Amino acid sequence: MNDLTLNEDQRDALQEIANIGMGKAGAALAELLGAFVTLSVPGIKLVNAAQLKAELLGRDMAGDAPSPVRQAFQSDISGEAIVLFGKDGREELEELMGYDDADVNSESEALSDIANLLVGACVRSVFEQLGRNLSFSRPSFVPAAVLQQALSGEQFDRWDVALLLEVRFTLERGGFVAQLVMLLPETAIRKMKHALEQFLQAL
Numbered sequence: 001m002n003d004l005t006l007n008e009d010q011r012d013a014l015q016e017i018a019n020i021g022m023g024k025a026g027a028a029l030a031e032l033l034g035a036f037v038t039l040s041v042p043g044i045k046l047v048n049a050a051q052l053k054a055e056l057l058g059r060d061m062a063g064d065a066p067s068p069v070r071q072a073f074q075s076d077i078s079g080e081a082i083v084l085f086g087k088d089g090r091e092e093l094e095e096l097m098g099y100d101d102a103d104v105n106s107e108s109e110a111l112s113d114i115a116n117l118l119v120g121a122c123v124r125s126v127f128e129q130l131g132r133n134l135s136f137s138r139p140s141f142v143p144a145a146v147l148q149q150a151l152s153g154e155q156f157d158r159w160d161v162a163l164l165l166e167v168r169f170t171l172e173r174g175g176f177v178a179q180l181v182m183l184l185p186e187t188a189i190r191k192m193k194h195a196l197e198q199f200l201q202a203l
Helices: 008-033 049-056 090-097 104-129 144-152 154-160 186-201
Strands: 037-039 043-048 069-074 079-085 161-171 177-185
Touching (some): 079 104, 090 161, 177 186
């Protein structure tokens, strides 16, 4: 796992690149909702499978929170983006998006639009700065229980080691929270390290 760890220069570069990407995503979300959006400092972690499950299925995203949205992306560096929503702030979102709490379809559509916007703006920006073009799968809702089962299943062996890039977006009243997580498996981490070295050498 040590050979997959980003050195200080690589980590700083990725954090700066992610900052630019999340700024674009935050601006797009603010425009969509007509509300001020607060952004966290991007978190970058190298995690094992158990840590990954704990991070993705944390306590503040549990309970009656909306289902996470999962979207794969492909280039020579491929991975997954997952957007998790907090269980609070639905009233704020209803007001901003103009639907009521009985309108489940409208809420799902709104959350899907928000997830698609965040992933498209942030992840695409990160990879464009590294000179990569991306293609995306269609976003899909994945119930937390299904996500937990998938992360425990053999088909997710690729996540034995993962690079986790995490950003939190909070609306102005602080109720609605969206957490964007970009995941890279081991093979992609090695390619990401190489891409970051190329980026640094070109500065």
